[in-house]
Amino acid sequence: MxxxxxxxxxxxxxxxxxxxxxxxxxxxxxxxxxxxxxxxxxxxxxxxxxxxxxxxxxxxxxxxxxxxxxxxxxxxxxxxxxxxxRTGHGEYFADVLEAEKCAKTIEEWCPDVFPGLLQTPECAAAVVRATHPLSLDEEVETKVNARMERAEIFQRSHTTPAYWVILDESLITDPILPPKGMADQLSRVVELTDRRRIVPQLVLRKTAPHPFMIGSVMVMTFLDAPPLVYTESLHSGVTIDDPALVEEYRRSYDRLRAVALSPETSLAMIRTAAEGYRNGEHPNRLE
The missing domain is CATH 1.10.260.40 (lambda repressor-like DNA-binding domains)
Known part of the structure; x- marks a missing residue:
């Protein structure tokens, strides 16, 4: 021995x-x-x-x-x-924490809040305080740090994961942060896009009905495992691995991607909105 x-x-x-x-x-x-x-x-x-x-x-x-x-x-x-x-995360999120580190691709739709992987510390703190209003400062800090640690996947080699995110127009036009905070949050999206780490798209308010008018979703694929889907509500989340249901979610996501603005147009609008907030201007509508 x-x-x-x-x-x-x-x-x-x-x-x-x-x-x-x-x-x-x-x-x-x-x-x-x-x-x-x-x-x-x-x-x-x-x-x-x-x-x-x-x-x-x-x-x-x-x-x-x-x-x-x-x-x-x-x-x-x-x-x-x-x-x-899962320190700093809900128990229901444990499978996602592991899966996203090993994912080949991550596709996400966030109609109501910037996804955790893209949030700045200020944005993360605002979301945590809104959803957990009685949390002590140290509890908020733990949750914010946990979200920042998740984003370290974008600091790794350029191979994986390939991240595609579709955002609702309201995230750009309806600020949840002061102007500088909004500028920083949007600039974070721009910076990751310029580094070729993410591909963003925007869905405008005037867009025709689409499959994801209700709910958010994260679809993950892997080199060595079947794909997974994660959906979330306020204080709970569900990981789905049933092949037929996963395929339904993927088809719905593809339809959503088809009605969104192109990545190039979306990035230009996000960049313009970031500059506007930086200059004290409020973009009421993007179109």
């Missing part, structure tokens, strides 16, 4: 958990493929868990305990990883 390597217990829970799993696997003389034998998971999935980048599903934790003879250790602690990952 190889000499046990020191594992830094001060690291994050997912990183510590993954490091312990890797040590147990190597101590048992198993490769990634060897540990996965008899399971339904792939090598890259297990490698991500060992690096602390994915949580351990319960069935895989039980499989690892059997294969490594660890007396239920990984099953008992896999929920700790799940809880650690």
């Amino acid at each position: 190889p000499r046990r390597r020191d594992i830094d217990g001060s690291t994050s829970v997912p990183t510590f958990y993954g490091a312990e799993l890797r040590w147990k696997r190597e101590a048992a003389g198993l490769s990634l493929e060897g540990l996965l034998e008899g399971s339904f998971y792939g090598k890259s999935y297990l490698s991500d868990i060992e690096r602390g980048e994915r949580r351990m599903p319960l069935d895989l934790a039980r499989h690892a305990d059997r294969a490594l003879d660890t007396d239920g250790f990984f099953e008992r602690h896999c929920e700790d990883v799940r809880r650690a990952r």
